[in-house]
Amino acid sequence: MEFLLFFFGFLLLLHLFKNVLLSSKRLPPSPWGLPLIGHLHLIGRMPHHSLQKLSRKFGEIMYLKLGMIPAIVISSPDLAKQMFKTGDTTFSFRPYLLVGEHSGYNFKGIALANGDHWKSMRKICTTELFTVKRIDSFLWVRMKELSYLVSSLAQACNDQSIVDVREHLTVLTFNVQTRILMSKRFFGENLSDDELAEARVFKELIDESVQFAFQFHISEFVPSWLKWIDWNIPQAKRVAAKQDEFLQKIMDEHKAKKSSPTKDFMDILLEHRGDDQEVVKATLMEILAAGTDTSACTVEWALLELLNNPEIMKKAQEELDVVVGGGRTVLESDFPKLTYLEAMIKETFRIHPPTPLLVPRMSTQACALGQSFHIPKGATTIVNYYSIGRDPEVWENPAKFWPERFLGLAIDVKGHNFELIPFGAGRRICPGMSLGLKTVYLTLGNLLHGFDWHRLPGKNYGVDETFGAVTWPKSSLQVRVTRRLANTNTQ
Numbered sequence: 001m002e003f004l005l006f007f008f009g010f011l012l013l014l015h016l017f018k019n020v021l022l023s024s025k026r027l028p029p030s031p032w033g034l035p036l037i038g039h040l041h042l043i044g045r046m047p048h049h050s051l052q053k054l055s056r057k058f059g060e061i062m063y064l065k066l067g068m069i070p071a072i073v074i075s076s077p078d079l080a081k082q083m084f085k086t087g088d089t090t091f092s093f094r095p096y097l098l099v100g101e102h103s104g105y106n107f108k109g110i111a112l113a114n115g116d117h118w119k120s121m122r123k124i125c126t127t128e129l130f131t132v133k134r135i136d137s138f139l140w141v142r143m144k145e146l147s148y149l150v151s152s153l154a155q156a157c158n159d160q161s162i163v164d165v166r167e168h169l170t171v172l173t174f175n176v177q178t179r180i181l182m183s184k185r186f187f188g189e190n191l192s193d194d195e196l197a198e199a200r201v202f203k204e205l206i207d208e209s210v211q212f213a214f215q216f217h218i219s220e221f222v223p224s225w226l227k228w229i230d231w232n233i234p235q236a237k238r239v240a241a242k243q244d245e246f247l248q249k250i251m252d253e254h255k256a257k258k259s260s261p262t263k264d265f266m267d268i269l270l271e272h273r274g275d276d277q278e279v280v281k282a283t284l285m286e287i288l289a290a291g292t293d294t295s296a297c298t299v300e301w302a303l304l305e306l307l308n309n310p311e312i313m314k315k316a317q318e319e320l321d322v323v324v325g326g327g328r329t330v331l332e333s334d335f336p337k338l339t340y341l342e343a344m345i346k347e348t349f350r351i352h353p354p355t356p357l358l359v360p361r362m363s364t365q366a367c368a369l370g371q372s373f374h375i376p377k378g379a380t381t382i383v384n385y386y387s388i389g390r391d392p393e394v395w396e397n398p399a400k401f402w403p404e405r406f407l408g409l410a411i412d413v414k415g416h417n418f419e420l421i422p423f424g425a426g427r428r429i430c431p432g433m434s435l436g437l438k439t440v441y442l443t444l445g446n447l448l449h450g451f452d453w454h455r456l457p458g459k460n461y462g463v464d465e466t467f468g469a470v471t472w473p474k475s476s477l478q479v480r481v482t483r484r485l486a487n488t489n490t491q
């Protein structure tokens, strides 16, 4: 009995001592929290809005407790620079995600992985998968898929039918991705019923996986030794098993096919990591999930803003008329001359980032940020890029969609200018940035060059959002289109 009393007394003292020691280090400002849940109750359905509101009160760096996990929220370009540049090594880990353990085959992919495994996958990505040469070798895929989209819009012009923009854009980006990843086209005409059914299952699988990832999972808010209490683990296992069955089938079919002269990503991953098929499956799934909706939602937001700002639409189309002319479609070689289109895309990334909180990182050691604020080891670190994009201290008239602000301004989206980092920055910057940018430019350029876009009478074209893996406009964009060019064809 005496021993037990002594033992618990010792634990209590240790706890008090740790707290005193911690409080002597200055943590960033923090709202009042509750026992166990910390500040989770302050985060609503739109976490980037809730965090923006809190940062207006508590400042550009905040300390929160997400359940039992310490978290730092950064909302200024200067602090983002400190974190991504000076502290790049310290903040190069991702925090724990339940789906990474189950759908990610115990963190064997790239986006949720850490340490040596992440380093080796990142190396394959940068030296093999996302090189300029490889991305250029798939230019024909981007052009071909665009030509299908243009044809179906031309058909909608003839039929005068309503166009669901999101549906068309996700088919385009999904097909571009799957053709690059596994030389397979899942959506479109001339496909058999079986093939279309397979496509639906695949897209549903990805959507289910991604939606599940964004649900509340208690294991993400407790220390690692308590993760077993998560009541969602059985569901996580079911989602992962369904996904595995499908991916294995695709991989077996792919291996059985005779090889083509252009290597796809699956060929390359099998060449490098064929010894562990789980690595290949996890990486393919993560690249597909990361690369499909991000590009599609950027184009949808840009078109929505242009429908609300017809004078900007007109300027963009006039530039396309001068640079490209009426006789042909927009090519990637036109991009350097399309400065207004570029400014418009930057403005879309500023005001409607696909991932407003980027992708959280985790500190691997204690360090200092800002005015010597103490950042504990293991803190989930979130950059609220949405808040930076709408900060009046950073941007003049931030609520206004105004591409002109970028004309003549030497700011790009490639991770050097910390007020505009839709692809993140530092060593974990989006490896698909170049492919994503090319897809966005080419699609938006051709859609504006080939068609006039019309609002449907009585329809709301508000800029409300939904939060998820990417932040889409709340309602999918519905419009009518009419032809601008007599020869609307990209083939």
Ligand code: HEM
Residues within 6 Å of the ligand: 110, 111, 112, 122, 286, 287, 288, 290, 291, 292, 294, 295, 298, 354, 355, 358, 359, 360, 422, 423, 424, 425, 426, 427, 428, 429, 430, 431, 432, 433, 435, 436, 437, 440
């Ligand atoms: C408009 C398009 C896109 C946007 C805005 C975007 C944004 C992002 C962001 C913010 C991150 C986190 C970066 C960080 O932690 O600093 C990221 C990571 C990633 N993205 Fe993208 N992305 C886009 C397109 C793509 C495409 C097309 C692909 C692949 C085909 C892709 C693959 C990835 C992967 C694999 C990661 C994880 C990298 C790592 O953890 O090392 N993304 N992306």
